[in-house]
Structures are given as structure tokens and as C-alpha cells.
Amino acid sequence: YFIDPNAIEPGRITVRGDDVHHIKNVLRMTVGDHILCCDGQGKDYYTELVSITDKEILCRILSTFPSKGEPRVRVTVASSLPKGDKLEWVLQKATELGADSFLPFMSSRSVVRLDGKKSAKKRVRWQRIVKEAAEQSHRGYVPQVGNVLTWKGLLEKFPSYDQVLFAYEREGSSLVEVLQKTRSQRLLVVVGPEGGFTESEVEEAVAQGAVPVQLGPRILRAETAPLALLSCILFSFGE
Ligand code: SAM
Incomplete structure (x- = not known):
């Protein structure tokens, strides 16, 4: 999921908007499940869902690494x-x-x-x-x-x-x-x-x-x- 960089804080990420519906109702994920977040600026975050409401999902950052999906050219x-x-x-x-x-x-x-x-x-x-x-x-x-x-x-x-x-x-x-x-x-x-x-x-x-x-x-x-x-x-x- 691409996350607004403002929603990324030390140790945690808050997912808002349409992605909440997708994670909660389409994928039916629950607390303890893992999702991959990206700041859209070349950094990926492997996270664990900590709390889920209809409006936002709080994720704990488990690890951070550079995005691998970008070609140099x-x-x-x-x-x-x-x-x-x-x-x-x-x-x-x-x-x-x-x-x-x-x-x-x-x-x-x-x-x-x-x-x-x-x-x-x-x-x-x-x-x-x-x-x-x-x-x-x-x-x-x-x-x-x-x-x-x-x-x-x-x-x-x-x-x-x-x-x-x-x-x-x-x-x-x-x-x-x-x-x-x-x-x-x-x-x-x-x-x-x-x-x-x-x-x-x-x-x-x-x-x-x-x-x-x-x-x-x-x-x-x-x-x-x-x-x-x-x-x-x-x-x-x-x-
Ligand atoms: N109307 C043209 C004709 O029948 O000779 C074909 C146009 S093609 C369907 C659409 C576009 O794809 C072209 O303008 C070109 O940019 C590109 N294209 C299709 N085949 C190509 C090829 N073999 N080499 C280079 N460009 C190609």
C-alpha cells in the first residue's frame, strides 16, 4: 500500500482512506496480519496490524528497507x-x-x-x-x-x-x-x-x-x- 509519508511516524504507520476498506473488508485481514507499506519515495515498510477501525488501521513497523521494484533507467x-x-x-x-x-x-x-x-x-x-x-x-x-x-x-x-x-x-x-x-x-x-x-x-x-x-x-x-x-x-x- 502506498502511504502518505505524513502518516509514517517512528515505529508506526496509520493507514487511512480507501485502503482501510480494502484491508478490512476485501482482504478481511485482522490484528496480527502483516502488510507491506511504501512511502512512494523508495522506502518500504513491513508491518503488523495492531488495531483496526472503519476509519483507520494502525500498523507496527517490523522492518524497513529500500523498495526493490524500481529500475535505474x-x-x-x-x-x-x-x-x-x-x-x-x-x-x-x-x-x-x-x-x-x-x-x-x-x-x-x-x-x-x-x-x-x-x-x-x-x-x-x-x-x-x-x-x-x-x-x-x-x-x-x-x-x-x-x-x-x-x-x-x-x-x-x-x-x-x-x-x-x-x-x-x-x-x-x-x-x-x-x-x-x-x-x-x-x-x-x-x-x-x-x-x-x-x-x-x-x-x-x-x-x-x-x-x-x-x-x-x-x-x-x-x-x-x-x-x-x-x-x-x-x-x-x-x-
Ligand atoms: N497505420 C500504420 C500502418 O498500418 O502502417 C500502423 C500504425 S500502428 C497500429 C500504431 C503505432 O504503433 C505506430 O504509430 C508506431 O508508433 C507503433 N508501431 C507499430 N508497429 C511498429 C513497428 N513494427 N515498429 C515501430 N513502431 C511500430
């Missing part, structure tokens, strides 16, 4: 909004694999368009999905889902990263070759929508320093490509 996944709830699936699976953060965006061929109000609502749901995935896969922090960006907005983010890899099925360097050379610690991977990127988007991305990469001769679905790319990067970094 930080990969941000930028996914052009796919149709339906496929982005939710990407967020969940990429969190399990070890993504650092997410930047959803809309490019010319994205079928899904979200205005500010809708995207703010979606973002709350996306962040909850990521939190649950991070808890279940014992991540050391909860990856953040950014605001839905326009294509231009995404291009402006490129300089914040050591390297930007741009998944392009038509042409590009082999991913294996690019990864053999890279020592970047902060990577952004960019994947297009069902209809792919337009030629001008490809030109703009390259002009902003992105490296086009191919993921093999098969065309992957918009929701498969980010996971394949992320898996290859983490594997090549030994993570």
Missing part, C-alpha cells in the same frame, strides 16, 4: 490516445513492467479527442489504475500520468529527456542497435495511434531530436507497441 511512455479503454490497459501493464511516467497525447490521426474537462476526469481514473498496478507489482513509487497533450505540447517536452525514441514502423534504426549505444538514463518513448503518424509529424519529431526506431517487420497494435518498446529497453539495461 527511467522511461516515460508517450502514447497517442488509442480507441476505447486500451490506454487503461497500457497504463496498467507498463506500470507493472517499470515505466517511470506517462504522457498521453493526441496526434492528427488519433480517433479519440478529449477536451480539458473530459481529460481531467479521465486522468483521475488513469491515475487510480496506475496506483493499483504499482501496488500489486511492488513499485517504489506511483508513476504519474500527465495531462493529455497536443502533438505540439509533446514536442515541447522532448528537450527534458536524454533521448527520445520514436516508434515508426516504416523506417528507422533497429532498436537493438540504438539500445546497444545508449547510456541515457531518462528516456521518452513515443508511440502513435491506430492510423500511425503523418509524414509531417515524423519530420517534426526528428527535427526535435527524436530517433525513429523499428520494432521489427510486423505491425504492432497501438497498445502493443509501447509495451514491446518498454520491455526491450528494460531488458537491455538489465532491469
Whole structure:
């Protein structure tokens, strides 16, 4: 469980909010049972439940150790909004694999368009999905889902990263070759929508320093490509 750092005191942790319902009513845990808590800043706490009410659960800290679930390489996944709830699936699976953060965006061929109000609502749901995935896969922090960006907005983010890899099925360097050379610690991977990127988007991305990469001769679905790319990067970094 990710715990608000303010709820962590010497020797004890107080769990509040939705997690109380989950521990008490869903998992039906009782006094003496053990749970793993994380401060979301890289520290884990192995604890024993000491008292349980409907509002809060008091836990005694048995041991403290650094979270093991964080890769050293930080990969941000930028996914052009796919149709339906496929982005939710990407967020969940990429969190399990070890993504650092997410930047959803809309490019010319994205079928899904979200205005500010809708995207703010979606973002709350996306962040909850990521939190649950991070808890279940014992991540050391909860990856953040950014605001839905326009294509231009995404291009402006490129300089914040050591390297930007741009998944392009038509042409590009082999991913294996690019990864053999890279020592970047902060990577952004960019994947297009069902209809792919337009030629001008490809030109703009390259002009902003992105490296086009191919993921093999098969065309992957918009929701498969980010996971394949992320898996290859983490594997090549030994993570
Ligand atoms: N409309 C395109 C076509 O039919 O040629 C395919 C787009 S694909 C479904 C969606 C996105 O996944 C692409 O924009 C690209 O970013 C990524 N992608 C899929 N297969 C890929 C591959 N083999 N290499 C690199 N990127 C790929």
C-alpha cells in the first residue's frame, strides 16, 4: 500500500482512506496480519496490524528497507490516445513492467479527442489504475500520468529527456542497435495511434531530436507497441 509519508511516524504507520476498506473488508485481514507499506519515495515498510477501525488501521513497523521494484533507467511512455479503454490497459501493464511516467497525447490521426474537462476526469481514473498496478507489482513509487497533450505540447517536452525514441514502423534504426549505444538514463518513448503518424509529424519529431526506431517487420497494435518498446529497453539495461 502506498502511504502518505505524513502518516509514517517512528515505529508506526496509520493507514487511512480507501485502503482501510480494502484491508478490512476485501482482504478481511485482522490484528496480527502483516502488510507491506511504501512511502512512494523508495522506502518500504513491513508491518503488523495492531488495531483496526472503519476509519483507520494502525500498523507496527517490523522492518524497513529500500523498495526493490524500481529500475535505474527511467522511461516515460508517450502514447497517442488509442480507441476505447486500451490506454487503461497500457497504463496498467507498463506500470507493472517499470515505466517511470506517462504522457498521453493526441496526434492528427488519433480517433479519440478529449477536451480539458473530459481529460481531467479521465486522468483521475488513469491515475487510480496506475496506483493499483504499482501496488500489486511492488513499485517504489506511483508513476504519474500527465495531462493529455497536443502533438505540439509533446514536442515541447522532448528537450527534458536524454533521448527520445520514436516508434515508426516504416523506417528507422533497429532498436537493438540504438539500445546497444545508449547510456541515457531518462528516456521518452513515443508511440502513435491506430492510423500511425503523418509524414509531417515524423519530420517534426526528428527535427526535435527524436530517433525513429523499428520494432521489427510486423505491425504492432497501438497498445502493443509501447509495451514491446518498454520491455526491450528494460531488458537491455538489465532491469
Ligand atoms: N497505420 C500504420 C500502418 O498500418 O502502417 C500502423 C500504425 S500502428 C497500429 C500504431 C503505432 O504503433 C505506430 O504509430 C508506431 O508508433 C507503433 N508501431 C507499430 N508497429 C511498429 C513497428 N513494427 N515498429 C515501430 N513502431 C511500430
